[in-house]
Amino acid sequence: MKENENIIYGRNPVLEAINSGREIEKIYVSKSAKGNISKIIKSARDKNIIVSTADNVTLDKMSGNGNHQGVVALCSLYKYCDVEDILEYANEKGEKPFILLLDGITDTHNFGAIIRTAEAFSAHGIVIPKRRSAVVNSTVVKTSAGATEYMKIAKVSNINNAINNLKKQGVWIVGSSVDAKEDFSNVDYDQPIAIVIGSEGEGISELVKKNCDYLVKIPMMGNMNSLNASVAASIFMYEVVRQRIGKA
Numbered sequence: 001m002k003e004n005e006n007i008i009y010g011r012n013p014v015l016e017a018i019n020s021g022r023e024i025e026k027i028y029v030s031k032s033a034k035g036n037i038s039k040i041i042k043s044a045r046d047k048n049i050i051v052s053t054a055d056n057v058t059l060d061k062m063s064g065n066g067n068h069q070g071v072v073a074l075c076s077l078y079k080y081c082d083v084e085d086i087l088e089y090a091n092e093k094g095e096k097p098f099i100l101l102l103d104g105i106t107d108t109h110n111f112g113a114i115i116r117t118a119e120a121f122s123a124h125g126i127v128i129p130k131r132r133s134a135v136v137n138s139t140v141v142k143t144s145a146g147a148t149e150y151m152k153i154a155k156v157s158n159i160n161n162a163i164n165n166l167k168k169q170g171v172w173i174v175g176s177s178v179d180a181k182e183d184f185s186n187v188d189y190d191q192p193i194a195i196v197i198g199s200e201g202e203g204i205s206e207l208v209k210k211n212c213d214y215l216v217k218i219p220m221m222g223n224m225n226s227l228n229a230s231v232a233a234s235i236f237m238y239e240v241v242r243q244r245i246g247k248a
């Protein structure tokens with residue numbers, strides 16, 4: 001599958017990109033596209049974005065697959081932010097920071113799913129390492145259903161340095177690990193918090209584990225020894241929101 005960082009495809013992702021004000025050079029619409037495609041065309045024209053028609057073979061080639069739902073946008077690269085921007089955003093909203101740290105998530109579908117849930121639960125941002133991590137490419141945007149357009153994502157050279165910096169600013173680091181003894185629901189999430197989710201294969205690195213204030217697990221009853229990373233992230237995020245709403 002082609003992984004392109006300046007192509008967005010699929011109806012929701014393209015519509016969210018238009019609505020959020022991402023710089024879009026051109027939108028290609030399938031000649032045979034029906035349904036809510038007219039809404040996309042109208043939104044694009046309202047923002048003076050050029051709309052062209054293309055056949056499905058061309059759209060398949062541009063998107064790298066057949067999941068474009070009849071629309072592909074040629075746009076600017078996703079703009080990453082700094083960790084400080086995430087903290088500032090939480091501060092502006094008058095909320096305690098709620099951050100996710102992804103310690104080497106490489107599966108684009110997991111990354112997109114995490115972004116989608118993080119946006120739905122109003123997390124303030126996501127921190128990823130520069131190396132050995134999925135980046136915001138066309139597959140991630142599509143899997144996130146366009147939630148990438150509203151989510152702050154910081155790329156850092158060193159995840160441990162980022163953790164130390166967050167700690168200095170009063171953020172508690174909660175590591176999620178299948179080997180932990182403590183139940184994840186025993187943590188008080190109504191404080192400045194960053195949840196660390198480990199990679200699909202290895203989990204959280206040993207150094208990062210040592211650097212966490214809490215190391216907790218989601219109890220499991222079946223035969224599997226771990227949950228999918230994006231599912232685990234969703235359960236944690238739900239718990240944060242559940243506790244915070246309960247205390248509001």
Ligand SMILES: C[S@@+](CC[C@H](N)C(=O)[O-])C[C@H]1O[C@@H](n2cnc3c(N)ncnc32)[C@H](O)[C@@H]1O
Pocket residue numbers: 176177178196197198199200201202203204216217218219220225226227228229230232233
């Ligand atoms: C597929 S799991 C990684 C499994 C890996 N073999 C390990 O031993 O950690 C990916 C990530 O999801 C999170 N995760 C999965 N299941 C979990 C559970 N039951 N409790 C806490 N975190 C979990 C952890 O962050 C984990 O690193």
